[in-house]
Amino acid sequence: MTDATLSAGQRAAGKIKIGMTRRRRRQFVLQGIGLAAIGFAFLMLFILIASLVSSGYKAFTQTHVTLEVFVDPEEISVERLPRGGFNDVFEAALLEIFPDVSGRAELRTMTTILSNGAQFQLRDMVVADPSIIGETVQITVPTSDPFDQLKKGLVDRDTPEAQRRVSDQQIEWFDTLIERGMVSEPLNWGLITNADSRFPELAGLKGALIGSFWALLVCFVISFPLAIGAAIYLEEFAPKNRVSDLIEVNINNLAAVPSVVFGLLALAVFLNWFGLPRSAPLVGGMTLALMTMPTMIIATRAALKAVPPSIREAALGVGASKHQVIFQHVLPLAMPGILTGTIIGLAQALGETAPLLLIGMNAFITSAPATPLDSATALPTQIFIWADSPERGFVSRTSAAILVLLMFLIVMNAIAIFLRNRFERQW
Structure with missing residues (x-):
C-alpha cells in the first residue's frame, strides 16, 4: 500500500471523525434546547400554580x-x-x-x-x-x-x-x-355550598358548579351521539368524493374556529331566532356542543381508523353485515379512544368563557339553578365576574375558584388517561 493511499484513507477517516463530532455536537445542542424548553414550561407552570396558591389558599378558610x-x-x-x-x-x-x-x-x-x-x-x-x-x-x-x-x-x-x-x-x-x-x-365550606353574593365573605361557587354541570350535561347529550354518528358515517359509509372531502375539510376548519365565534352564532340563532332564555345552561350547553362536536368527530374518526382492517375483514368473512361489523366489532374496539376524545372535549368546554359571556351567563345570580332553563353562571364566567369586582375580598376567591376549576380539569384528564390505559388494545 502506497503512502498516497494511506494519506487518502487518513484524510477520509479524519473527515468522518470531524463529521461525527459535528453531528454529536448538534444532537447535544438539540437535546439541550429541548430540555431548556421543557424546563421553561415547568417553571412557568410552577409560577402559575404558586401564584394561585399563594393568593387563593386564604379563601379556603373563613x-x-x-x-x-x-x-x-x-x-x-x-x-x-x-x-x-x-x-x-x-x-x-x-x-x-x-x-x-x-x-x-x-x-x-x-x-x-x-x-x-x-x-x-x-x-x-x-x-x-x-x-x-x-x-x-x-x-x-x-x-x-x-x-x-x-x-x-x-x-x-x-x-x-x-x-x-x-x-x-x-x-x-x-x-x-x-x-x-x-x-x-x-374551613370555608361556604365557598362550595353558597351561591354568589355581593359580600365576599358570603360568596360561593354553588351556583357556578351546578350551572357548569347542567351545561356540560346538555353538551354531552347533544354532542356525543351526533359526533359519533357523523364520524361513523364519514369513516365507514360515506363515498370518497369531493363532497365528503369538502365536509372533512370544513370539520377540520371548525375545530380551529375561535370559541367566541360560536358564542356569536348562539346569540344570533338560539337567543334571537329561537327565543330561548338568556343566561340558561340549556343555551350554554348547546353552544358548547357546537364548539366541541368537531373535536369529538375528529377523535372518533381517529379511533375508528386505529382498528386494524383485519377485524373488519374477519367479521365480513364469517358472514356479518356491514352494520354488524361496525356496531359489534369496530365500535367496541374504538370506544376507549372515543371516550378519551369525548372527555377531553368536555374538559375544553368546561374551561370556555367567551361563548358563555356572549349568551349572558355572567349575570349576577344569587341562587343555584334547579333546571337547565334557570338563569345561572358557570365556573369560568364566575371567575370572570369575581376578577372584575372592585372588592378586595374577591381577589383570593378568584384564585381559589381558578384552583377549583383546575382541579376539575385535572380530574377529567386523569379519567381520560385511565380509560385509555385501561381499555386500549395493542395490535
Missing part, C-alpha cells in the same frame, strides 16, 4: 365569631316570621360584650364586625325551630370581609387609619373578641 344571642321575643315573634329584628338581637349581644359603647352611630360601627349574612343565618335558625324564641342560643356567624382580611393578615395594622378599611376602635373591639376566644377560622 373567620367566624361565636356569640351568645338572646332571641328577644319583643324583636322576633312567631307571628312576624320570617321578619323580625334580627340585627337588633345581634346588637344586643355585642352590647353585652362591650357595654361602654354608646350612641347609635358607634353601635352601628361595631356591628359591622359581623357579616350582613348573620341576620339571615339567625332567621333560618328561628324559622327551623321557633321554640328558641325567648332562649339564649350560641351561634357562629362569619365576620365581614374587612375583619376576615384583618384576621388573615391582609390588612396592615401599621397603615394610617385614614387609609384602612377598619378604624383603630374597630380593631380594638375585634382584638377583644380574639382574646376572649370567640374568633375562629374554620
Whole structure:
C-alpha cells in the first residue's frame, strides 16, 4: 500500500471523525434546547400554580365569631316570621360584650364586625325551630370581609387609619373578641355550598358548579351521539368524493374556529331566532356542543381508523353485515379512544368563557339553578365576574375558584388517561 493511499484513507477517516463530532455536537445542542424548553414550561407552570396558591389558599378558610344571642321575643315573634329584628338581637349581644359603647352611630360601627349574612343565618335558625324564641342560643356567624382580611393578615395594622378599611376602635373591639376566644377560622365550606353574593365573605361557587354541570350535561347529550354518528358515517359509509372531502375539510376548519365565534352564532340563532332564555345552561350547553362536536368527530374518526382492517375483514368473512361489523366489532374496539376524545372535549368546554359571556351567563345570580332553563353562571364566567369586582375580598376567591376549576380539569384528564390505559388494545 502506497503512502498516497494511506494519506487518502487518513484524510477520509479524519473527515468522518470531524463529521461525527459535528453531528454529536448538534444532537447535544438539540437535546439541550429541548430540555431548556421543557424546563421553561415547568417553571412557568410552577409560577402559575404558586401564584394561585399563594393568593387563593386564604379563601379556603373563613373567620367566624361565636356569640351568645338572646332571641328577644319583643324583636322576633312567631307571628312576624320570617321578619323580625334580627340585627337588633345581634346588637344586643355585642352590647353585652362591650357595654361602654354608646350612641347609635358607634353601635352601628361595631356591628359591622359581623357579616350582613348573620341576620339571615339567625332567621333560618328561628324559622327551623321557633321554640328558641325567648332562649339564649350560641351561634357562629362569619365576620365581614374587612375583619376576615384583618384576621388573615391582609390588612396592615401599621397603615394610617385614614387609609384602612377598619378604624383603630374597630380593631380594638375585634382584638377583644380574639382574646376572649370567640374568633375562629374554620374551613370555608361556604365557598362550595353558597351561591354568589355581593359580600365576599358570603360568596360561593354553588351556583357556578351546578350551572357548569347542567351545561356540560346538555353538551354531552347533544354532542356525543351526533359526533359519533357523523364520524361513523364519514369513516365507514360515506363515498370518497369531493363532497365528503369538502365536509372533512370544513370539520377540520371548525375545530380551529375561535370559541367566541360560536358564542356569536348562539346569540344570533338560539337567543334571537329561537327565543330561548338568556343566561340558561340549556343555551350554554348547546353552544358548547357546537364548539366541541368537531373535536369529538375528529377523535372518533381517529379511533375508528386505529382498528386494524383485519377485524373488519374477519367479521365480513364469517358472514356479518356491514352494520354488524361496525356496531359489534369496530365500535367496541374504538370506544376507549372515543371516550378519551369525548372527555377531553368536555374538559375544553368546561374551561370556555367567551361563548358563555356572549349568551349572558355572567349575570349576577344569587341562587343555584334547579333546571337547565334557570338563569345561572358557570365556573369560568364566575371567575370572570369575581376578577372584575372592585372588592378586595374577591381577589383570593378568584384564585381559589381558578384552583377549583383546575382541579376539575385535572380530574377529567386523569379519567381520560385511565380509560385509555385501561381499555386500549395493542395490535
